[in-house]
Every structure is written in structure tokens, then in C-alpha cells.
Amino acid sequence: MPRTIVVPSGTGGVITYQLGSNESFTLESLTALLTSVNGGYTDTILLDCRDAKGGIIYRQAVDLGPNAPTFYSLAPGSEPMWIVPGSIDNGWPQQFNADQAFYTERLAPVTLTPGCTIYMIAANSGAYPDTDPLDTLDPDAAWDNLLLWVEDVGKGPQFGDVGNAILLGIGA
Amino acid sequence: MWRWRYVGSPVPLHTPVAGQPAKYVPSERGRECVVAATFTLTAAAAVADRFARVVYFDRQGRTVVIVQSPFKRTATGTQVASFALGGMQFGADNAAAVGGPLPELWLSGAESVQLTLLNIQAADTITHALLWVAELGEDD
Numbered sequence: 001m002p003r004t005i006v007v008p009s010g011t012g013g014v015i016t017y018q019l020g021s022n023e024s025f026t027l028e029s030l031t032a033l034l035t036s037v038n039g040g041y042t043d044t045i046l047l048d049c050r051d052a053k054g055g056i057i058y059r060q061a062v063d064l065g066p067n068a069p070t071f072y073s074l075a076p077g078s079e080p081m082w083i084v085p086g087s088i089d090n091g092w093p094q095q096f097n098a099d100q101a102f103y104t105e106r107l108a109p110v111t112l113t114p115g116c117t118i119y120m121i122a123a124n125s126g127a128y129p130d131t132d133p134l135d136t137l138d139p140d141a142a143w144d145n146l147l148l149w150v151e152d153v154g155k156g157p158q159f160g161d162v163g164n165a166i167l168l169g170i171g172a
Numbered sequence: 173m174w175r176w177r178y179v180g181s182p183v184p185l186h187t188p189v190a191g192q193p194a195k196y197v198p199s200e201r202g203r204e205c206v207v208a209a210t211f212t213l214t215a216a217a218a219v220a221d222r223f224a225r226v227v228y229f230d231r232q233g234r235t236v237v238i239v240q241s242p243f244k245r246t247a248t249g250t251q252v253a254s255f256a257l258g259g260m261q262f263g264a265d266n267a268a269a270v271g272g273p274l275p276e277l278w279l280s281g282a283e284s285v286q287l288t289l290l291n292i293q294a295a296d297t298i299t300h301a302l303l304w305v306a307e308l309g310e311d312d
Contacts, residue, residue: 001203001280004230028277029228029237073238075275077257081242102290104239149236149277157174157203157278157308 001156002028007146010120013042013137015146018117025150026111029075032120032147037068038140042122046133047074047107052115062105066122068141074107081105109160111153120146177202177307185287185301190216193227193288194301200281202309206274208256209303211287215245216295222246223290224253224270231282240290241270253287256304278308 007017015032019025027049034045045063050056062072081104112118122141123133151157185194194211198204209226225240243263245251254271263270279285287301 002230002278002283004232004234004236006234029275031235031237071238073235075237075239075277077273077275078237078239079260079273081240081261081272102238102240147234147236149230151278157205160276161205161278161308 002149002151005148005150008144010143010146012139013122013141014134015120015143016117017146017148019112019114021114024111024113024153026109026153027107027118027148028109028151029073029149030107030118030120030147031071031073031145033144034066034068034070034072034122034141035144036140036142037066037122038138039067041124042066042138042141043124044122044133045072046119046121046123048119048121048133049110049112050117050119051113057112057116058108058110060105060108062120063103066103067101069101071102072105072120073103074105076107076109078104078106118146118148174203174308174310177309179306180207181305181307183303183305185211185303187297187299187301190297191292191294192298193286193292194298196285196287196303198279198281198283198305199307202307203278203280205257205276205278205306205308206285207304207306208254209274209285209287209301210252210254211301212299213245213251213253213289214297214299215247215249215251216293217248218293218295219247220291220293222292222296224251225288225290226255226274227286227288228275228277228279229284229286237275237277239272239274241272243267243270245289
């Protein structure tokens with residue numbers, strides 16, 4: 001069955017969780033509370049999953065123009081809230097109400113292995129794609145309660161099982 | 173070995189008292205995925221920015237996921253909210269119908285789902301709450 005991992009807090013712009021030496025799981029959902037931010041500095045929230053050597057497995061932009069406090073809720077199959085349909089600003093979808101204290105986003109159901117690290121990042125993204133966001137962290141940004149809901153590998157059904165069953169014609 | 177008990181089954185929820193969410197706790201015998209969730213909101217006269225949402229909780233009652241309509245209901249009237257796997261946001265502020273996606277999460281007993289509102293008011297009511305649920309079981 002799924003289990004919950006909680007990281008109480010993170011400062012200096014980032015909150016992280018590193019998998020232990022015998023830990024492998026699929027990320028089923030992620031929530032976190034951004035409690036403070038330097039509004040003149042932070043212009044994006046990112047999620048990074050990196051391997052044990054720091055290589056990027058998976059990255060996504062979560063929120064553009066964030067404010068604090070904002071509660072983030074990400075899950076596979078969810079989608080971005082507060083987006084102007086069809087609106088693109090410099091290549092990014094545009095929020096229509098940036099002062100909301102709540103935001104949802106998609107999440108890839110990535111399977112992570114020992115030594116991988118999950119980062120929720122508040123950064124200045126103006127230097128992308130040439131600068132690592134971990135080098136442009138908002139030093140004033142703080143996080144509370146990174147909550148990961150995970151399914152240990154081989155212990156249960158996975159994302160996509162409902163769709164697969166329907167495609168295969170497995171009836172009720 | 174996981175096997176299907178059912179891919180689709182309707183689950184009507186008990187109608188909660190005013191001001192409270194509709195709740196669902198899966199059985200302990202397998203793993204369940206909420207494929208769709210629909211309910212009717214009857215908003216009271218009190219003015220507030222209400223947003224229809226589906227909230228998932230772990231065994232300790234901690235919030236693990238929220239999905240929510242971006243469109244609000246401000247005062248008196250009814251609104252049907254419908255969320256589903258693969259769904260997309262639709263509706264408008266104070267529209268008769270709103271909706272959005274659901275995540276594919278596999279729940280077991282003691283984990284739970286609530287159909288509710290952000291900023292639910294004491295006299296607001298949630299009725300006709302209906303889930304469509306898939307269930308997987310593990311062989312003994």
C-alpha cells in the first residue's frame with residue numbers, strides 16, 4: 001500500500017528528500033507549502049528529480065510568478081489550475097490569477113531508485129536554460145511540509161492500470 | 173498477483189449534513205481508484221468564493237492531493253461538479269456545471285476521499301454525490 005513521507009521544512013529556496021540506500025518507489029503525489037518568498041527574485045517554482053550523481057531524471061516548471069503562502073498539490077493525471085486557456089507568455093502557460101494561495105499541477109509517475117533526490121525549488125529562472133536552478137535559489141524562500149505519497153516498487157498497482165484495463169477490454 | 177475485481181462500479185455516497193463534505197473510505201480488501209466523482213452543490217445565501225474540490229487523505233488524515241475547479245460559486249444557486257480521470261477544467265464562475273481532472277491514485281482502507289468546497293459555508297449542501305470506482309485485489 002502507499003506510504004507517506006514528510007519533510008518538515010526547507011530554507012534557502014529549496015526543500016528536498018533523498019531516497020535511502022534500499023528505497024525505490026513511484027511518486028504518486030506531492031504536496032508542499034511555500035511559506036515565504038522574495039517577490040523581486042523568485043519567478044518560478046520547479047520540481048527536479050535527480051539521480052545519485054546529480055543528473056536530472058525529470059524536471060518540470062510548477063508555477064510561474066509564485067507568491068507566498070501557496071499550497072502546491074501535484075499528481076499524475078492532475079493538471080495546472082489557474083491557467084488562461086491557450087495563453088502562452090514567453091513559452092510558458094500564463095496564470096490568470098497569480099494571487100491564489102493554492103495551485104495544482106501534473107506530475108509524471110516517475111520511479112526513483114536509491115540515492116535519487118526530489119527537490120522543490122524556488123528560483124530565479126531568468127538565466128535558463130544555461131544556469132542550474134539550484135545555483136539561482138531564492139535565499140529568502142522557505143518551505144513547509146513536503147509530503148510525498150509513494151508506492152514502493154512491486155508492492156501495488158501503478159498509474160495507468162485503469163486505462164490499460166479498459167484498452168484490454170477487461171469488463172466489470 | 174493483482175487482478176481486477178471490477179473496472180467500474182457506481183458508489184452513491186451518503187448525503188452529509190449542511191456545511192459538511194461527502195466522504196468515502198475504500199474497503200480494506202483491495203485497492204480502489206476513484207475514476208469519476210460528481211456532486212451537486214446548493215449554495216446558501218452567504219456570499220463567499222466557493223470552489224468545488226476533491227481531497228485525498230492518507231491513513232493519518234493528512235492531505236495528499238487536492239484537485240479543484242478554478243471557477244467559483246459566490247452565492248445562492250446550484251452547481252454540478254464533475255471530476256474524472258483524464259478530465260479537463262471546464263465551466264465559468266457561477267456556472268451551472270464545473271469540472272476537472274482526477275489523479276489516478278490507488279487507495280486502500282483508512283485512506284479516504286472527500287467531495288467538498290473550498291470555503292464551504294454552514295448552510296451549503298452537497299447532494300447526489302456519486303463515485304465511479306475501479307478495484308484491484310491481490311491473490312491470497
